[in-house]
Amino acid sequence: MGDFRSTEAVRSVFVLFCFFISIISAPGEQWGQITEQKAEFFAASDVADSQIELTKKWYEIAAKNWGNYGPLEFWIVGNNEAAAKTLDRKYCDIRKQKDPSIPIRHCLNRGHNFVSYAIRGNAGLNTRRNENEKWSGFIITMSAKFPGPKEEDYKSVVLHEYFHVYQHAHIHSRKRSVRESLHQQNPWWGEGGAEYMAQLLYSRQKGVRAGYLKERMERKLRSIKDLREGESIKDIPYGKRARIAYDLGAWFIAFIISKSSEEAYRVKFYKDLNSKGFEGSFVKHFGFSSKDLLDEFHNSFLKLSLEDKLKIIPSIN
Template identity: 30%
Template sequence: MKLNLSIAITVLTITGAAVMLTRCNGFFARTFSRSPAELYGVKQENQTEVLAAADVPSAVAQAVKDTLAAATKTWVSSGRLEFWVLGTDRAAAVDLAAAFCERRVARGDMSERDCLEDSENKDHGFLMYQAIGAEALASGNPRMDAAHNGGAEWGIHRMASSLPLGFAGFLGIAGEGDQITILHEYWHSVQMSFMQPGDHGPNQEVAGPVWFIEGSAVAMAEFTSSKLLASGELRQWNNAVRPWPNLRERMEAKMKLVQRLKQGCSSYLPDAYGGECGQLAYEGGAWAVAYLMHKFGEDVLLRSFHPNVQRLGWEQCFQKTFGQSSNDFRAEFAVFMQKPIAEQLEILPKY
């Protein structure tokens, strides 16, 4: 069957201001000899594309584009990136999957048969994302999923999401929340642009524990969205049922959740995905990274940590950047977590 790209998607190629390089979790098919910068073709410019299903409103696709452009300008370009946005219509999702496969086949990335099977799988397939959005609207229970789904074997970051409900104006969800979700996933592409991919993604000795991988994505997305909203570089949506909480309010809510989840987990900083302790890795990790940024500067990850992590490995790079072992840091952080919440909140930046 001939796949028709033109009817299936809206393509938005992002161009933005040049960015100086300061030098949820994808998996790859083989080991690569090229450096990450060579593999992803990193340039000092915005290299992202937004590709949306036909039923996704153009304003929603534009909002995704604008958020990625702001991320690239504020942080760095992570290289070639495809962000595929699903709506709620199954036929449109099938067309988008066909368009995805036409692109992969045309570029020699996959066979048509293998691609069509992959695009419908239950874990990262387009139909999964379409079903999430459709179920959210049908049930009235809001949910948005997004992920970095690999792509290194094709020299790209492959991302996908269900319908951004806030951008679309559904169910009283804040557009600002969608911005944070997209920033979170883009940060993962930034992380990967500094790490050599292997058979099953970056080596954990380089990538580090879950609390650091995901906690830094949460913290960077939360802090950066607040900064860009304050500066006007991100749109203030003001479209939710309740006013969008500020950074202090959001981080206070996370702290309360962390303290509750800790009751069933052995550490504030678990190295695991899934379950309540997996959620603690995200939220506790966000506070841990916020604590590190308070001590060493908000730009410490891009300025000092990530440019050296591939060469040194995660633990040695942590020690070089933060002046202590990760075990010693965990002990110090546990003491911080016992302080009064008013004192904990004082480490947060004010934008």
Template identity: 30%
Template sequence: MSFLFNIRIIKIFFLSLLFIASLCIVSCGELDFLYDSDEDESTSVDTWGQIMDEPADVFVAADLSDAVKNGIVTGLAKAAEVWGNYGPLEYWVLGTEVDAANDLSELYCERRSQRGDLYKSNCLAHNQQSDHGFESYRKVGYDAITSGQASSSMGRNGARDWGIHRFTSSYPFGFDSVLGATPKGEMITVYHEYFHAVQHAFVFSLDFDERDELMGPTWFVEGAAVYMAELFVRKMLASGDLVMTDNNDLDTFKVSFEFKMDSGKQSIDNDCPGTSFKDITYELGCSYAAYDLGAWAIAYLSDLVADENALLNRFYPKLNELGWEGAFQASFGISSSQFYADFDGFLIKDIEEQSLILSDL
């Protein structure tokens, strides 16, 4: 019989762009088999967006190593330590074996049923059949290992209406140092995912369209998560607040971003010629340019106000009250339209000049 690791973890985050989403890229329709709630909403307490003491719940499939389990636990805990512990949070990690995935799905769907989130039978069927169910995540890891080609998928898959931040991940093989991936590189991915929870914790509406509008354009959502993860993993490694025995050093912050500038521009040229980075969405073939150039955009905005943590110090605390554009102007001192014009000019500068805005880490 497979075993599941249910690890209580100390930090938390994130919320629902949409009920089911892949690696923060592809979205699908919301599930339509929720329970009807008989709860008196006037007596329920909504703790959304509050810093919490309770640890996150991390569920790891039985076929995964202790290195994977400990990496996820450490990453979420350390990210929450520096950005705030937002929850409740569930993080479900798939391996490659069918039996272990089915056991994890059974636990997940029993949990959904007990909480009144989903009917168990529909939950189990969804996990087997959906593009974003547990089986799809298992298959990503299985295909990567059998082909020898690194590929992974993880993301926040809900769920504001359940009052939780819910994540699902394929095999995070970097923690096992396979397929050329490293634990430190995988740690950046965990921080990235957690920052999405932080973003969503500042958006209180239960209405999907309102939440989507408040989150802002794709480049801002994903660029923020890339920038914050790349920066703060390096900062915490340098300070000793994050300790890893991985002997593989990360590229410097500047080298990493120089690569992103090149890859982002190439992605647009090859897959979406003529498209402005501000117009890139998850559905376009050049969607990853929103991640790469979006990270540069956040670095640019942070440099503009001389605050590398401007997102949390300035922007997100204003978001609910002022809306995305209002918070943008109040935080960075310019309108988004003026920023787009200025940033287009920045993008054509030499990389040496561009890199002057980046931290020396």
């Protein structure tokens, strides 16, 4: 008969070892780190293979340039509502597999399901990271319209949604209040950043026409006329007037990059975001408070001539 105490000691060490392994390998514990795990792709039955391949191509361009973050799923919806409903059931089955605590009925009855994408089109990111769910990850939905796969905008929209993955991957907390504080609740910062970086990266791809970026950014300046007297883009919420914050937010990102560097915005700011907070990282890497630069942006930069405003946009041949 062996030594009972020795056996128990070994067993205790083994239990602790297993517990440690379960912690470090639990879903979400590698959050914010570049991974070799590629995105998963799911599509409704009416989605053409060519659209799936197009989406994969532009995801891979984004991941190559900004780093591959995850876990990430792409769900691609067509125009057929019945096919979208079937895809919804598959989606909820997978949600249940990845997190058994999620009620299937709640998933199927969620407000913005795939049927709504089949009807209204558009694209979006669902970041699943909170205190209530075990699985953390990203879910990007692409659709058949607004934009559709034959439109040039489809490519930059894939990049836009992936830059949101990049942004949220750099916010580690599961607490909603902390995540909103670091990302900013209104769209000026998050959407402005995703839009400018998407257009910038797209403009650098082989075959994209010279002058594309300045053309797109000039178009966004139309939103200046919709700003109310004394209004800041920072105060515009999601909703009917959010487009103003998307458009001029993209210009604000171009503005702060012109005063610092692309690396200061995309790399250094996000690297220090968790430790220093939004304002702390902002001041460290851009040299001024967000209020000061927003004031300069509204009161000086936006009043410049079109020619002078466009000088901060890179000329890409």
